[in-house]
Amino acid sequence: MKFAIALGLCAVSLAACSTEPTEADTAPDPDAQAEADAPSEPRTLVAADFGELELGARIEGPVGPEVEASIVVDGRSIGDIVSYVACPAEYDECDPEDLPEGTVYTYVHTIRPGVDAPNDPPFTRPVGLDEVLAATLFSTTRTASGFNGAIGYDRDQATAALGPDGEIRVQDDNGTLAWRVIGGDGWETGEPITVFWQSTLPPEGPAEAYSLRADEKIAMATGPFPPKQDDGS
Template sequence: MKRLLLIAAPFALAACGPGEPEPAPSPTPTPAQPRTLVAADLDLSTLGAKIVGPQGPEVSTVLSAGSSQIAEMVSFVACPQGVAVCEPGQMPEGTIYTYVHQVTLAATNGEEEAAEGEGPEVVESPPTLFRTTERVHGFNAAVGYSNAQALAALGNEDAISISSDDGQLIWRVVEGDGWLPGATLTFWWQSTLPPAGPADAYLLEIEGNQAIARGPFPAEEKAAPGAPAN
């Protein structure tokens, strides 16, 4: 009996001996992927009065790349249909604000266009897009552009795709004959937050040129007192 006990002892000690527990695997965050949004046509009849800011009901800005003007943008923010005076401080909770941006390309010289067309074939043309450079606070997933203007400027009313990348909105020209010089495209989106004022929060990229645009943009929504930070 003693011999059996001596043989079993090492196993008992091994089973009861101290051991380091394996660390629990920590979750690895998955990067948010860009997601495609459903574009809606611009219907100005659904808009009410515009917000009147220090610069009036509209904000105009010139978009330049280097020393050249490549476009001009006129922006405004409107309350819903039926609102005669749009004053954010006086509007009821839950009011939806529509941000509208009319971008008109600068007219170019026809001879310059012909010269640019000469030479070796370009395999991949630079992107043509309009986007926000910051997260769109209060975004309610309503977004789009003017179909009629896309048809006139690009030759196809479905030529623009819209995506959200890390909270930033991107309108990208994916079809059509190219944005015609002097033509206007109007982009719009909605937020539950009014603008905090004009901000350098927009960007136009066309023919390899990038230009920052200044327009109305909502401020980040403040957390309620005592609420945990995100």
């Protein structure tokens, strides 16, 4: 009888032990963790035509309704950028302090490679200007806070600059936005292309938050940009 009880206790003990996690079960999987921490691939978005947008009044920022600045690398300019932020079409005045939370603001940027008009104060003029043979990418360098998914470019301008085979692919790259030239005969000196994106946040002010890639150079550009959100974006 004692022998039977001992066997039963042994079986119970073994069953209990079999339900406990082993060291192999609890050890982290480095491959799975690396995959979770890795940034996701850029997400291609549907590009709207800027020419079909109806916009309202523009925000009057610290330098006026438009911000004009140089696109600069190593102290030299490779282009010019003119930016503004507009309210929805129903507003004939655009003061974010008077508008409800969630109002959609349209950020508009016209980029001209290889051309540089005089800048608005307080932006200084670069020491020189370089022509551009092929600009390939315009992007934000920070997370586009409040981005609502609406993005695009002026298709007529893009066709004029790139030719009928040209296309601009718009992408969300882990929170930053990108307009990438695909095909065509090149985005060259003096050819303007207007791009836009929308946010539910008004601009905090001009910021060096944009970039243009051209002729194997990466140049920085200043334009209106929304503030960082509480989550750090």
